[in-house]
Amino acid sequence: MMDWTDRHCRMFHRVLTRHALLYTEMVTAAAIRHGDRQRLLGFSPAEQPVALQLGGSDPALLAEAARVGEDWGYGEINLNVGCPSDRVQDGRFGACLMAEPDMVAECFAAMRAAVKIPVTVKCRIGIDDQDEDEDLSRFVAAVAGAGCDTFIVHARKAWLQGLSPKENREVPPLNYARVHRLKQAMPQLAIILNGGLASLDQAEAEGAGLDGVMLGRAAYHDPWLLADVDRRVFGAANPVADRVAAVQAFLPYVEDQLGQGVWLSRITRHMLGLFHGQRGGRLWRQVLSTETCRAGAGVDVIHQALAAVAAASSRRAPDA
Numbered sequence: 332m333m334d335w336t337d338r339h340c341r342m343f344h345r346v347l348t349r350h351a352l353l354y355t356e357m358v359t360a361a362a363i364r365h366g367d368r369q370r371l372l373g374f375s376p377a378e379q380p381v382a383l384q385l386g387g388s389d390p391a392l393l394a395e396a397a398r399v400g401e402d403w404g405y406g407e408i409n410l411n412v413g414c415p416s417d418r419v420q421d422g423r424f425g426a427c428l429m430a431e432p433d434m435v436a437e438c439f440a441a442m443r444a445a446v447k448i449p450v451t452v453k454c455r456i457g458i459d460d461q462d463e464d465e466d467l468s469r470f471v472a473a474v475a476g477a478g479c480d481t482f483i484v485h486a487r488k489a490w491l492q493g494l495s496p497k498e499n500r501e502v503p504p505l506n507y508a509r510v511h512r513l514k515q516a517m518p519q520l521a522i523i524l525n526g527g528l529a530s531l532d533q534a535e536a537e538g539a540g541l542d543g544v545m546l547g548r549a550a551y552h553d554p555w556l557l558a559d560v561d562r563r564v565f566g567a568a569n570p571v572a573d574r575v576a577a578v579q580a581f582l583p584y585v586e587d588q589l590g591q592g593v594w595l596s597r598i599t600r601h602m603l604g605l606f607h608g609q610r611g612g613r614l615w616r617q618v619l620s621t622e623t624c625r626a627g628a629g630v631d632v633i634h635q636a637l638a639a640v641a642a643a644s645s646r647r648a649p650d651a
Contacts, residue, residue, distance in 0.1 A: 335551055339588070340601040341378045344550070346580045347557040350565040353381045354545075357411045359424065360387035360396035372403045382407035384453070386414065386424040388434060390441035397442040397450065408442060410435070412454045415489035426489040429458045429466075432473035440477040451481040453525070453545075456509050457488045463509050471513060471520070481521040483545050484510045507537050514541055531556055531563055553607040574605055578637060585630055595632060596623040611643030 336356045344353060358371050363385075374381060383400040385408060387393045397408045412435055414425035428435050435452070443450045452474055457463045471482055487503040505527045514522040525545040528534045538544040550557055555574060561567040571577040585598055599619045606612035618636035622628060 335601075337601075338374045338378065339593075339598045340551070341381060342375060342584050343581055343598075343601050344554060344557055345378055346571060346577050347554060348560040349570050350380075350567060351557065351560050352407070353378060354409060355381065355383050355405075357384045357386045357414060357425075358396075360385055360389065360392040363396040363399055364392060368399070368403075372400065372405075374404075376404070379404075380406045382409050382451070384409040384411050385442075386411050388423045388428060388431075388438060390438045393438050394441040394445035398445045401446040401448050405448070407449045407451060408446060409451045409453055409483070410439060410442065412452055413483075413485050413489065415455075415458075415491060426455055426458050427491055429454060429461070429470055429489075432470040435470070436473045436477035436479075439474055439479050443478050449481065450479070451483060452479050453483040453485070455485050455487060455489045456506055458491055459488070461488070463488065463506060464512070467509065467513060468516065471517065475517065475520060480519070481523065481542075482513075483523040483525050484513065485526040486510050486524060487526050511540060531559060535563070551601070552604045554602075554604055555607065574609070575637060575640075577605065578602070578633060582630055582633065585633065589629060594623075595628040595630075599623045599633065606640055609640075609644075610646075611640030614639035614643055 334356060336354060341353045341355070344351075355374075362371055372383070383403075383405040385393060385396050385400070387396065387410075393410070400408050411425060412428045439450060439452060454470065456467050461467075467484075474482075486505050486507050486509065490498075490503060507524065510522060510524050514520070521542040523543040523545055524534075524538050524541050525547065528537060528544055528546055529549045534544040534546060546556070555577075558569055558571060558577065560569075562569050571580055581602075585595070588598055589595060600623075603616045603619055606615045615636050618632065618639055622632045622635065
């Protein structure tokens with residue numbers, strides 16, 4: 332979810348669910364040492380619970396980054412060993428590290444020793460020609476031996492040669508059964524399912540018997556599916572009754588960010604899918620895509636987009 336789940340995205344999603352654990356986009360340990368920490372790590376306490384996702388392969392550097400993340404107030408540190416992008420491979424982190432379980436175990440151990448908050452690992456079921464059963468079990472056993480008790484498993488292989496990052500999210504077949512076999516073989520571990528889950532119904536069905544599910548692109552492209560998470564998963568009241576109420580609840584944050592000089596388009600790009608599949612959805616996306624980029628654009632543009640949705644909703648023909 333690099334370049335997607337930034338702080339504006341997380342604040343919008345927090346309007347829709349109070350209880351789901353949110354994750355940052357992946358940040359490299361080196362960037363935390365050398366980069367602008369406010370830009371990379373800054374977040375609002377209102378986002379909690381939120382986990383910081385790290386990438387890297389240097390145990391000492393990852394431990395340092397984990398300590399910084401804890402100091403900044405994150406509630407969990409997650410080591411990403413599942414991202415298949417070319418730039419990740421070039422830096423020797425992400426999914427390519429599944430070929431080096433002992434290295435990942437060393438990295439995890441260093442991070443775990445550096446912080447008091449939970450440290451977790453996100454991985455694939457394998458890479459390239461690895462055997463999905465033997466090699467995944469070997470990888471998880473090695474990292475669990477270093478103290479990791481929670482694994483978020485994307486139920487696809489990553490093909491590091493020949494497939495683009497986008498293709499790696501779509502082409503390798505999903506194998507949810509493999510994740511369930513992992514849980515059955517290692518019931519003492521928390522196993523969380525990720526990959527290809529497109530709805531709460533599917534998430535509940537495929538995640539039965541596991542310890543949780545992670546929704547990524549489905550929640551980004553159709554964020555309204557998060558609006559029923561609190562009731563269905565956590566037995567709590569949903570925070571907003573409808574999409575318009577969600578927008579209204581988000582407006583104070585938007586106004587605050589505009590007052591700090593943030594461009595409206597940087598915020599509203601995460602809202603484009605709110606009316607996905609709804610009458611007026613196309614007009615909502617159109618207004619936000621075209622009008623928020625102009626200098627000085629303010630919340631009036633969001634009201635304009637809502638008015639377009641309302642007008643379309645009053646007509647018979649769908650415009651989603």
